[in-house]
Amino acid sequence: MSQLTIEDIARIAGVSRSTVSRVLNGQPNVRPSVRDRVQEVINSYGYAPQAAARQLVMRKTRLIGLILPDNAHHLFGNPIFAEIARGVSQVCAQRGYTPMLFIGRQDMNEATFFSLLRGRHFDGVILISSDRQDRSAAMLREAGMPYVRVGHDPEDDGDLQYVDVDNVAAARVAVEHLIALGHRRIAMLKGLAKDVCTHARLEGYRQALAAAGLPFDEALVGDGDWTPASGYAWTRRFLDLPEPPTALFSSNDMMVAGVVRAVQERGLTVPDDLAIVGFDDLLQTTMIFPELTTIRQPCVEMGTCAAELLLDQLEHNRRERVQIILPTALIIRQSCGYCRQAVQASASAPAVSGEEQRAG
Amino acid sequence: MSQLTIEDIARIAGVSRSTVSRVLNGQPNVRPSVRDRVQEVINSYGYAPQAAARQLVMRKTRLIGLILPDNAHHLFGNPIFAEIARGVSQVCAQRGYTPMLFIGRQDMNEATFFSLLRGRHFDGVILISSDRQDRSAAMLREAGMPYVRVGHDPEDDGDLQYVDVDNVAAARVAVEHLIALGHRRIAMLKGLAKDVCTHARLEGYRQALAAAGLPFDEALVGDGDWTPASGYAWTRRFLDLPEPPTALFSSNDMMVAGVVRAVQERGLTVPDDLAIVGFDDLLQTTMIFPELTTIRQPCVEMGTCAAELLLDQLEHNRRERVQIILPTALIIRQSCGYCRQAVQASASAPAVSGEEQRAG
């Protein structure tokens, strides 16, 4: 039951290895009655071909590696990656591949990681990383492993194919929304400096301010690290300013949890004392009170896109440069104060709560 | 540069396959000068042996599979799994194994999953599941794949080795704490019925009530699903009761986010109007205001334990039944109202905020 080989199945079914192999791989030129008999033997013995032997001759594993950012707290803590993984998984399943996630790359030295890649465990890899310091992309190239990246670095054109969003434009839309609501002092929470998207989102913030003729105030920019704790700490500092901000744009939704806590601790409320727009649109944060206005990233679609690209690369040997920028959307809920204001002012604008507006 | 084999390396270094193999595997009986020369060739060409060929003869992959619960929202959304994975990863790295996470098992039919297991991609598997309906454990056994389970079902003794916590005792400690604080009407938020730990935690709740002579009120038990949304919905119902609860025990921390929102929406506060104790001790929830009193699960340790067991099973062929129950701890913060009360009553109890107390 445990160590059956194709040879055993062949003997039991009274045919040759070749015939069993043909049945296994759904190839033609097998008499239906023989095919059924072989299939029955396979099923009743619970036989499945040993992957290693198959790989050796086929030079394919039909396994796709998924590499997430090194930071483990992000990794699972932030559902954005789960969504991307879901997209990847859908496409893979549909096209007969199995995606696997590298766990704990940080526990592994570079040499080990490299051998893992060179060992050809995977036909290809999807790399989710906007981390400029991350050596993964370089190692993937060095190892000759086909990959598609989710996220990219405009200063590094080493990635043949990537999928990303326009972080600059998305952030600009978010901040413009706050400006349109009348805010003049708008704080900004940055993510980690090592992540490229941090700089892009800051740039969007600057552009929105500049376009509205508002000054850029260094004191209103907080050096966050994507975690709620950093959102909490910076918001306290913002609220302690002689002239505190009336609005805040956070580079991700997770930090907003800390922002809200800091605001409430002072006995203040959102959005009246601080209007907030986030980034990501995590499902979880619908439990933040009030509901969060945020930039939705098309996470699942980023995953499906990346997977389609990768599998095309593998199956049709497509090697041209492909760079896909997917659209984001500003999702207006309560935390920015838009809806309240619309009611108060009896504005002619239609109700847009929960509706989507294209950004970028 | 891309398709070098051991034969090529041997030719370049002027030795035989066997010698290269010995160098590769750190075996003795190679002259130091030869070893160095071979190693240099290996390094300079970036050669790494092809895993499939090696596996075929060694019958080992040094890969460990990690299977998470089917529900994708849990999956990444709940950092508890990240912590367990971290523990697994540490031990694996240390002992020369590489852990890989199955992604999107829900996109895969059972036959595919089974072939994946029978294909012997992994030497062993760590299964994180307290789901009674989950067929994974059965399939692992059927496929003859060694595995260790994190979580278990007392009504199913099919698992040879598992690591778990005493959910009944932990929940009892949580509820007893609320009772000791003077609460008489204590609500309980259950998790999904398919998860075994849901029933265990409910049982702990019942035991605590019974021990204190308090009645079990069906109306105070909410059918949660682990998500903040369900915590929100049930808390609204609880607060609408003619005689609402003054305290609540939630089967996990994530649901508490919804509970707090519902409480705040009514203009009520935690812990004054509703004292809360959670379960898991997620880092994120330290941003819940006020800070959450909760049961800490030793997640990382569960991971390391499970990995140690599995690798011992693989390397020393240990096949005896091992069932490890790790201790939990009640972490007292503000949400239960203990600290406030201690101050008010000038109790003789020492300050225990943030301290740990053993449960079970």
Place this chain on the structure above:
DNA sequence: ATACCTCGTGGGATCGCTCCCACGACTTGC
């Protein structure tokens, strides 16, 4: 009836590694 396909089937070669054994050179013990 002969030549020529097509179909169904089996067997040998092969993938890239590790393992086992053979064998020569050198060391050690009596």
Place this chain on the structure above:
DNA sequence: GCAAGTCGTGGGAGCGATCCCACGAGGTAT
């Protein structure tokens, strides 16, 4: 000084699949 190790090395066999080719049976066209 000769038998009996030990050490370093190379080559053959084999892991369990797939793939290619050979070959016989049967059908169709000439």
